Amino acid sequence: MAGNNIFVGGPNLTEYVQCPYDSAHRILPVRLAFHLNRCAKNFPCSKMVRCPFNTSHLYSVTNMQEHIIECPNRSNLERYKMPDMLPLVEPPRHEFIVDSAENWDDDPPVPTYNPKTYCEEKFIIRNPQGAPPAARREFRERERRRFTANNQF
Template sequence: MSALEKKTQEVLLNWVKCPFDEDHRILPTRLVIHLNRCARNHSGLKMVRCPFDITHVLKVNEMEGHVAICPSRKKDEMPICFEELPELKRQQQVETSDTTWDDEPVVATYDPQLYCAANPVVRMLRGANATERHQFREQERARFRAFREAAEAAPGKEDKKKEEK
């Protein structure tokens, strides 16, 4: 056997057969991608994926037997049959508190529109005609001009600029 034939056999041994089409040979690193594509092309086949390893694709009637002996299944995993599950004893915890929410002061709800109008936040007008958008942009320019003037007139701002120079 030549070196080329040996190398070809090694490569073929590492490849995996596609469960949808046995003529397909795939590298194990590309198997998940191939299975997704091949499943779309063979949507007529009734195949399901193993809950423990998505690369295990089997016919529906074979899956129950596979799940019981799947090598990817953890040994210490809980049993699958609901009859075998132990009954859980749930303890009901009742939380008690001396605080009543009715005694707390009334607080106004948060209104993002009011917050944005009172702070230098860029706002957008949606669903308006051209005239309304133009008026809104003019109002926004005036609003930002007022914020800029208030910031420049704030005490201490000029002192900082002089110190930087």
């Protein structure tokens, strides 16, 4: 039985980041921004400041100046300020024309489908909805005459 032991791993803590408000909180990086908004309500007296380059970077006031110099998201602002350093724009894609005998702008070779005329021509049992009782009775009589005239009933 010793050979049948199966190891079930726990959470991989290397994928998680630590909350700046509470060190016991471990959060996936994708959920960090949402967690910081909720966790900030629990710590209203903390002196934490958000980074101007990335709102999920949260540091104390004393460490923020140091972080701004080293922030990895600062490069986005630097690229914006110096557009000459930006990579070249992609070349335009080549236009291509597909030869087809089909023309969608032409009228179709058959008339459009009208369900009302189809039901009047074919022998389909219909039930008028929303008409007053006298009109429904009259409609049923007309339909009965139409069916019996063509020996369909």
